[in-house]
Amino acid sequence: MNERDSQTIGGLFQEKGFSLAQNAGESDVIVMNTCAVRQSAEEKVWSRLGKLAAESRGGKLPVIVLAGCMAQLPQTIERIKKRVPYVRVAVGPGHIDKIPQLVSQAVHDPSQKLLTAVSPGRAEAHRTGSTQMLPEALPRVKVSGVSAYVTIMYGCDNFCTYCIVPFVRGPQVSREPRFIVKEVQELVSQGFTEITLLGQNVNAYGLDPGNGYGFAQLLEDLDGIPGICRIRYFTSHPRDFTKTMVDSIRDSKHVCEHFHLPLQSGSNRILKLMHRGYTREEYRGLVSYIRSQIPGASVTTDIIVGFPGETDEDFQDTIGLVKDLRFDGAFTFIFSPRSGTAAAKMGNQVSRKDKSRRLQELVRVQNEITKDINMSLVGTIQETLIEEPDLKNPEHVRGRTRTNKLVVCTSKGPKPGDVVKVRIDEAGTWYLKGPMWKPNSD
Ligand code: SF4
Incomplete structure (x- = not known):
């Protein structure tokens, strides 16, 4: 989603007469469009911000903008002021359309220390209605390649207990289908072969207006666009992935037979603590239905190890399910506590040593399965x-x-x-x- 948002930021600057620099050293403005999902991603940004000042070697610094989810975290603004006061602009993901104007202000009035545009807290956003910026009238910088991203919805209403996204990206807002269809038509006419639909939970697309037009319908409409070759989507939520959606993918010509279904844990106890809204039995049922309807479909997943309270027994439940379901691949993570989430405050945090041991075992088991499945494709x-x-x-x-x-x-x-x-x-x-x-x- 950040890549797609960055294309909008680039397009906005191009409209103002800027051009894209090839490297940071020759830039007048540097925008860091950031992610706050994991602590490690955040630390990299702080480290990069520190290096930017060092690299300028006392010369004139470009205008530095911190954009995206990190800017939306309550602690970030204070930390900028203390640690990297040369950052001039901080803009949350719902306000990226204001970046050029704030940069212009920063250039014309160097006495202004830090200019910000961030959303109110989550409760305020619900009270006042959506604070999401939709990309309908915003430009996007031209990208090369065969694949293009189209964001179909913003925000998330799920509140998985480990996740910061609903706090920084705000409530779910689905784009109107006619705008999505138009954007996809334009991208196809520009020669893009593959379209990837983006959202924090694409399966919940359309549930916010609640007018009956949902993800299955959207896929059917996009599938009929002349010239489209492949359609992908990212990310799914197993709780909201309905049989109707699977049927619609089965019956489509262009929607790819790849299902990325984040499992997160194979233990019902941990799934409940995570507030995921499904059980291992329901998840297994969904995978079985997909495989019965679309033989040869690939199924990949995300798994977190070391969630607070996860015992060896819970972890073995995950390993058992992984062996049983035989995923084509998995993104595996060590639980990263994010300040402000429910999980960060939970007791029974798992030790670093146990987390690492569990991750190693999971990666070993999954890699063997992945290799085995790939080897079975030799000759096809x-x-x-x-x-x-x-x-x-x-x-x-x-x-x-x-x-x-x-x-x-x-x-x-x-x-x-x-x-x-x-x-x-x-x-x-x-x-x-x-x-x-x-x-x-x-
Ligand atoms: S569905 Fe859960 S994990 Fe995904 S963005 Fe929403 S809260 Fe985070």
């Missing part, structure tokens, strides 16, 4: 959308299957944007590899 033909030259061998190109597996194509000829068939000759944990396949080429 995979439809692959070529994205870019391969980093290791520029004579090869790389792309993705509809199931979102990385493919290295060893034939000369295919270029980004081409959809080709690849015969898989080799596979590892992270890739499939082989030459282009044509009928009668074997």
Whole structure:
């Protein structure tokens, strides 16, 4: 979502006559569009901000803008004033449209210390209605590549107990379908082959106006856009992923058969503490339904280890479910307490040592499964959308299957944007590899 928001920020500056600099050293303005989901991401930003001043070596600093979710955290503004007072502008994710104007103010009046545009607290946002900025009339900088992002909704109403997002991104607001359809039509006419729909919980799309037009309907409408090749979406919530949505994906031509379903934990006790709204049995039921309706679909997940109170028994419940469901891949995380969330205040925090041990075990188990599944694809033909030259061998190109597996194509000829068939000759944990396949080429 930040990448997509950054394209809007770039577009706004271009409208004002700015151009994109190739590196920080030649910039008049530096915007850091930040994430607050994990402590480590936040620390990297503070460290980078510190280095920017050092790199200027006493010369004139560009106007530095801290944008995105970090700016929305209550403690950030004070920390900027204390630690990096040369940051001139701080703007929450719901106010990025104000950045050029604030930068202009900062340039014209250097005596103004820190200019801010952040949303009121969550309770205030609910009282006064939405504080979300929607991108309908905002420009976006042109990007290269075969894939484009389209944000279909902002914010989240779920309050998973470990997550800071509902506090910094605000209440859920779905965009009107007609604007989404128009944006996708424009991107397709510009030559983008793949469209990825974005939202904190795309399956809840449309529940806020509650007019009966939901995610399944949106997918059906986008599927019918002439020229569209592939549709993906990110992120799903298993609680809100209905059978109707699965059916709609099954019946579509262009929605990819890849389901990323964040499990987070395989223990019912921990899922309850996380406030996830489903049980391991319900999650298993959803995966079974997907596999029964769309054979060959890939299913990936996110898992957090070391949530407060997680015992070895809870963790083994997760391992058991991972072995049972055999995910194609998993993003695995150590629980990161975020100040302001319910989980950060919970007792029974798990020790660093236990968290690391559990993560290592989970990664080992999942990697074996991933490799096993990939090896089972050797000898198959995979439809692959070529994205870019391969980093290791520029004579090869790389792309993705509809199931979102990385493919290295060893034939000369295919270029980004081409959809080709690849015969898989080799596979590892992270890739499939082989030459282009044509009928009668074997
Ligand atoms: S669904 Fe839960 S994890 Fe996802 S953004 Fe909302 S609160 Fe965070």
